[in-house]
Amino acid sequence: GAGVSQTPSNKVTEKGKYVELRCDPISGHTALYWYRQSLGQGPEFLIYFQGTGAADDSGLPNDRFFAVRPEGSVSTLKIQRTERGDSAVYLCASSAGARVGNEQFFGPGTRLTVL
Amino acid sequence: GQQLNQSPQSMFIQEGEDVSMNCTSSSIFNTWLWYKQDPGEGPVLLIALYKAGELTSNGRLTAQFGITRKDSFLNISASIPSDVGIYFCAGCSGTYKYIFGTGTRLKVLA
Numbered sequence: 552g553a554g555v556s557q558t559p560s561n562k563v564t565e566k567g568k569y570v571e572l573r574c575d576p577i578s579g580h581t582a583l584y585w586y587r588q589s590l591g592q593g594p595e596f597l598i599y600f601q602g603t604g605a606a607d608d609s610g611l612p613n614d615r616f617f618a619v620r621p622e623g624s625v626s627t628l629k630i631q632r633t634e635r636g637d638s639a640v641y642l643c644a645s646s647a648g649a650r651v652g653n654e655q656f657f658g659p660g661t662r663l664t665v666l
Numbered sequence: 667g668q669q670l671n672q673s674p675q676s677m678f679i680q681e682g683e684d685v686s687m688n689c690t691s692s693s694i695f696n697t698w699l700w701y702k703q704d705p706g707e708g709p710v711l712l713i714a715l716y717k718a719g720e721l722t723s724n725g726r727l728t729a730q731f732g733i734t735r736k737d738s739f740l741n742i743s744a745s746i747p748s749d750v751g752i753y754f755c756a757g758c759s760g761t762y763k764y765i766f767g768t769g770t771r772l773k774v775l776a
Contacts, residue, residue, distance in 0.1 A: 555708070582762065593754045593766030594709065595667040607763065610667065642708050649762040651697060651716060657708030 555658035557643050564633055565601050572628040576645030583626050584655060585618055586642040594657075595659065600626060601649060601651045602657045634666045672755055672767035680775050685742040687770040689755030695765075697758040698731050700737040703769075704751045712753075713740070745774050 557573045564570050576583050582601055586594035587628050596610040602621045608618070615633075620626040630637055644655040672689045679685055689698075697716055701709035713724050715731035715738065722729055728741045739754055755767040 581694075584762070586764075591769075593669055593756075593769055595669070595764050595766070599762055606699065610763075644708070646762075651758075651761050652714070653761075654711050654714065655762075657710070659706065659708050 555643055555645055555656055557641075557658040557661050558617070558652060560659065561662045561664075563666065565666050566633060566635060568633050568665075569629050570626065570633055570663065572630075572641050572663070574626045574645075574658060576624065576626070576643070577656055578624075580645035580647055581623070582646045582649045582655075583620060583657075584644040584646075585626070585628050586644065586657075588640045588642055588660070590611070597628075599649065606649075606662030630663075633663075635665050638663055638665045668765050670755055670757060670765055670767035672753075672770050674770060675768070676771035676773070678773045678775060679745055681743055681745060681747060685745055685749070685772060686739065687753060687759075687772075688737060688739045689767045690737045691757055691765070692736070693757070693759060693765075694735040695757035695759050698729070698736070699756045699758070699764065700727075700729050700738070700740045701754045701756060703750050703754060703764075709754055742772075746771075747774050747776050750774050 588594045599607040602623045606622040615631045640660040642660045644657045646653040700712045702708045713729040720731040756764040
């Protein structure tokens with residue numbers, strides 16, 4: 552029984568580099584979410600996809616962050632010109648829909664470290 | 667970004683003791699959720715609450731949706747060592763954008 556998977560589990564990069572983080576949601580889940588969790592904090596919402604489209608990207612911190620979900624399944628979070636402050640665990644979640652009662656299932660996260 | 671206030675921030679308890687933690691918000695929510703996160707893992711849903719005043723149990727866990735809709739409580743009875751971890755509350759005023767708390771770190775002493 553596959554849950555949400557994320558790759559890589561860890562990513563170390565240098566300041567200024569470009570990174571891509573991948574999320575494979577639970578099969579059949581139409582809704583997909585990205586959250587960012589800084590050390591010692593709870594997850595913070597970044598973006599929500601319904602199908603292929605970004606229905607709400609209000610949590611993206613700036614235009615260096617971008618996410619896609621071209622076929623309505625796998626999603627990629629892209630960060631350009633990384634900064635040390637981008638270091639965090641990036642969590643992906645999926646749900647069967649985005650209605651009240653649709654549980655969001657989280658993946659294990661990608662720990663991003665920007666040196 | 668906005669984070670909900672959770673208390674206590676951390677607690678050490680003896681195995682077998684009951685645990686209480688709470689979460690408060692300045693905003694009204696129509697859904698409250700409680701998650702547990704183990705090291706290196708994503709949060710796992712424990713209990714979801716959808717109605718003000720609702721009291722819901724899941725095994726040894728009981729949670730309540732505050733009547734003001736601005737707070738929620740989680741109780742764990744007869745704690746065991748595997749209860750160790752970080753507990754997060756989350757509130758939702760719409761249908762999908764969860765606002766998480768700052769977490770309560772629980773350590774159980776055998």
